[in-house]
Amino acid sequence: MDFFIFKYMRSLILIILIVSTIGCSKDIQADYSTNNNFQLVTDIETANPSIVDTGSSSSFNSISERYSSINETTSYYKGQEYFVNYLSKDELDSFGYFMDGINYRIFNRDLVYTDMNNDNLPDVFAFSTAFPPGNTYSYDTGRYFFLSDHLSSNNFISQPSQINFSGGRIFPNDFNNDGINEVLFNHHNGKMNWYNEQENIGGGVNFEIKKPRILSYTGILEVNQVGIEMDSHAGASGDVNNDGLVDFIQFPIPSEYNGMPNEMFAVTNLNQGGYSFNSVDMFNNTNFKEEWECGWNATAYDLFDINSDGYLDLLVGWWIGDFKGQSWSCDYTTNLNKPIILLGNGTGYYNTENSIILDETSLSDNLISASILGFGYTDYDFDGDIDIILTNTRDEPDGTFEAGTYYDNYYLLFFENIDNTNFIEITNEVIEGSYDQTRSHFGNFYSIRTVDIDGDGDFDIVPDQYANWGTIPYVDNLHWEKVGNKFIRRYSN
Numbered sequence: 216m217d218f219f220i221f222k223y224m225r226s227l228i229l230i231i232l233i234v235s236t237i238g239c240s241k242d243i244q245a246d247y248s249t250n251n252n253f254q255l256v257t258d259i260e261t262a263n264p265s266i267v268d269t270g271s272s273s274s275f276n277s278i279s280e281r282y283s284s285i286n287e288t289t290s291y292y293k294g295q296e297y298f299v300n301y302l303s304k305d306e307l308d309s310f311g312y313f314m315d316g317i318n319y320r321i322f323n324r325d326l327v328y329t330d331m332n333n334d335n336l337p338d339v340f341a342f343s344t345a346f347p348p349g350n351t352y353s354y355d356t357g358r359y360f361f362l363s364d365h366l367s368s369n370n371f372i373s374q375p376s377q378i379n380f381s382g383g384r385i386f387p388n389d390f391n392n393d394g395i396n397e398v399l400f401n402h403h404n405g406k407m408n409w410y411n412e413q414e415n416i417g418g419g420v421n422f423e424i425k426k427p428r429i430l431s432y433t434g435i436l437e438v439n440q441v442g443i444e445m446d447s448h449a450g451a452s453g454d455v456n457n458d459g460l461v462d463f464i465q466f467p468i469p470s471e472y473n474g475m476p477n478e479m480f481a482v483t484n485l486n487q488g489g490y491s492f493n494s495v496d497m498f499n500n501t502n503f504k505e506e507w508e509c510g511w512n513a514t515a516y517d518l519f520d521i522n523s524d525g526y527l528d529l530l531v532g533w534w535i536g537d538f539k540g541q542s543w544s545c546d547y548t549t550n551l552n553k554p555i556i557l558l559g560n561g562t563g564y565y566n567t568e569n570s571i572i573l574d575e576t577s578l579s580d581n582l583i584s585a586s587i588l589g590f591g592y593t594d595y596d597f598d599g600d601i602d603i604i605l606t607n608t609r610d611e612p613d614g615t616f617e618a619g620t621y622y623d624n625y626y627l628l629f630f631e632n633i634d635n636t637n638f639i640e641i642t643n644e645v646i647e648g649s650y651d652q653t654r655s656h657f658g659n660f661y662s663i664r665t666v667d668i669d670g671d672g673d674f675d676i677v678p679d680q681y682a683n684w685g686t687i688p689y690v691d692n693l694h695w696e697k698v699g700n701k702f703i704r705r706y707s708n
Contacts, residue, residue, distance in 0.1 A: 274335045275366075280593060280665040280674040282601075285525055288461060289453035289518050290386035291592065293396065294679075295664040297328045297337035299366070301679050304689040310341070310360065312373065319343035319358055319373070322381065324661050324680040328365075329387035331432040333395045336364040340398045340430070342381045343373060351416050353380040353407050359436050374436050379422050380406050384450035384661070388461045390429055391489050397431040399441070399463055401450035405470035405477065413614075413621060424472045427465065429490055439490040443482055446470040449589070449661075453518040453527045455563045460486035462563065464497075464529065466513040478510040483563035497529075501566050515554075515661075517590040521571075521601055522635035526559035532587035535605070535628075536578030539612050554587055554605065573603065575628055575640040577649075585626055586610040591663030593674055595645065596700055600632040604676065608659035609652050616685070619652035622659050623685055626650040627676070627695075629702075646676075646695060648704025656690040656706060658682040673697040 279295045286292060301323065311320040326341035339362040345355035356379050362371040382403030387396040404425050410418030426440040427450075445465045452463035467479040484492040498504055498511075511531075518527045532554035554573040557565035578585055591604035605628040614620030627649040630638040642649050651657065660681035665674045676695035683689060695702035 275330070275337055278666045278668065278670075280667075282592070283520060283523070283525075285454060285457070285520050285527060286592075286601075288388075289527065290388050290399075290451055290463075291517055291519060291590070293329065293387045293389075293452075294327055294662065295666055296387075297330055298664050298666055298677075298679065299328070299337065300668060300677065300692065301681060302326070303691050304683050307683050310343075310362075310371070312343075314358075314373070316348060317355055318346040320346065320684075321360060323683045325381045325385055326680065327385050327387055327398060329396045329398065331361070331387075331396055331398070332363055334364065337366060338363050338432070339365040339371075340385065340387075342376065342378070342385065342400065342402075344381065345379075353416075354420065355379070357381065359430065359438075361432060361436055363432075372436070378402050378404055378425065378428075380404050382406050383427075383447045386450055386452060388452045388463075390452075390461050390463075390486065391431075392460055395431075397429050399450060399452060400428040400430060401447040401465070402427070403446045403448060403468055403470065405446045405472050408471050421473065424470060424477060427463075441490055441492050442484045443494050445479060445482075446477060448514045449516050451516055451518040451529070455483060455518065455527050455559065455561075456485060457526070457561050458486075460488065462486050462492070464516060464518060465494075466516045466531065467510060468512050468514065480504060480511055481513075481516075483565075485563050495563055497563060497565050500564050501568070503567055515587040515589050519590070519592055519601065520559070521556055521592075521603070521632070522558065523600060524635075526561045528559045529557040529565050530590050530603075531555050531557065532573075532590075532605070534584065534610075535575060535587050535607055536585045537582045539584050571636065571638065573605075573630055573638055573640070575630075575642075577628060577640060577642045578607070578626065583609055583626070584611050588659060588661045589663055589680075591665055591676065593665040593676075595629075595697070595702075596631070600635060602632050603630040603638060604628070604663050604665075605630070606660055606663050606678070616654075619654050622682065623654050623687065624650070624652035625657065625659050625678070626652075627663075645700070646702045646704075648695070654685075654687050656688055657693050658685050658687045658689070668692075668694050669696060671697075676702050 321341045328337045331338045341360040343358040343360045345357050346352045347355040357376050359374045383401035387398045404422050407417045424444045427442045429439045431437045448468040455462040463484045466481040470477045482494045483497040484494050513531045514533045516531045521528045534552045538552035556571040558569045585607040589606045607626040608622050609624045611620045616623045629642045629645045631641050660678035662679040664677040664679050668675045675697050690706040693706040
């Protein structure tokens with residue numbers, strides 16, 4: 216019964232960080248000195264009930280953009296429904312804690328806002344990464360973190376996890392159809408199994424590739440394993456087959472276990488009720504798997520009804536821009552160097568022959584190679600259709616953190632929906648300050664929120680789930696303010 220209740224006071228917490236820069240994840244060392252008091256009891260991924268102060272009983276008014284009913288079943292909408300703004304780096308550091316000889320801290324990518332205790336107030340759910348003494352991060356299993364009503368409460372709980380490295384995506388949705396959100400935790404547990412020279416991490420271990428987890432809050436965090444064993448860099452959920460139940464997608468990222476590469480294709484996990492899912496090969500009715508013998512990997516994927524036909528489409532991407540033939544064991548030049556929209560038909564199966572390619576010019580014309588990190592959706596010109604925003608990070612084969620050419624940078628791309636079948640990139644016309652690789656104020660981020668952050672009645676672009684473990688200044692309140700039909704970059708020092 217391993218269960219911790221921490222009452223933390225930010226003013227009393229001294230955090231000493233010895234940090235090197237990080238992309239997806241970088242070589243970090245940290246030391247924490249805290250005044251936290253805790254009680255230790257032991258178990259795995261379970262805990263005994265306990266009371267957590269819920270703070271204020273005031274209701275919450277969402278500032279999220281609204282969408283069609285099918286699009287509001289998606290993890291994209293659910294992820295920003297209770298979003299107000301990203302936490303500052305100092306706030307995130309204050310969530311660090313020391314326990315049983317191990318430091319734990321939260322990477323913002325591993326954090327979401329949602330209402331898990333059904334009081335219409337935003338909670339924080341996150342994964343706490345372990346920093347064991349004398350070793351790199353993630354060489355011990357991490358812990359789950361839950362802060363109830365984070366706008367008014369200082370109480371959080373921490374419970375054990377069987378996962379070492381997150382690196383996937385955490386997102387909320389109502390998976391058991393009880394009207395209360397749970398969170399689904401996709402992860403990249405096998406990342407640490409090989410040494411990454413560019414990031415100076417990994418190697419010398421053999422962590423299992425594991426199933427995703429659905430976590431619900433009932434006074435404790437209850438854990439259910441779902442789907443199939445697969446390492447992922449992202450995640451997506453929504454009602455794929457229009458049966459009123461929320462399904463989810465698993466798309467692989469390269470990894471290995473027991474010395475063997477994990478060469479897989481995506482699956483659709485169709486909800487059967489409760490936390491039971493039928494995992495189906497989403498490309499079962501196609502023949503391209505024989506052509507792409509090494510599998511189909513993705514750094515970002517998402518579900519959204521792009522063409523307004525009432526079915527959720529699947530957006531998938533890895534590389535974008537000037538593809539320089541990044542070195543892998545297989546030739547990915549034909550299947551991974553442009554984002555693609557696989558159009559849905561309500562079955563859970565997808566086919567590349569029924570798809571739309573998103574072609575850009577902003578990156579390729581400037582010989583920039585980038586990785587796609589996330590997708591966002593907005594009707595910026597009020598014409599009734601869905602336009603697409605991509606968040607990307609420059610990722611050159613010989614890039615470095617210091618030069619801003621390997622993560623630690625951001626590039627936004629904006630695609631206007633012309634007729635639900637064609638999308639034109641108009642970034643330079645629509646977004647002022649769409650990129651930065653100087654490492655002067657912010658790093659890469661994995662999610663985009665379209666919310667009315669300034670309260671003027673329209674929807675701005677706000678980053679979320681950012682890479683907060685680097686040495687960048689990380690300004691507060693970075694956003695792109697909607698002014699007419701343009702987005703203007705703003706931030707506070």
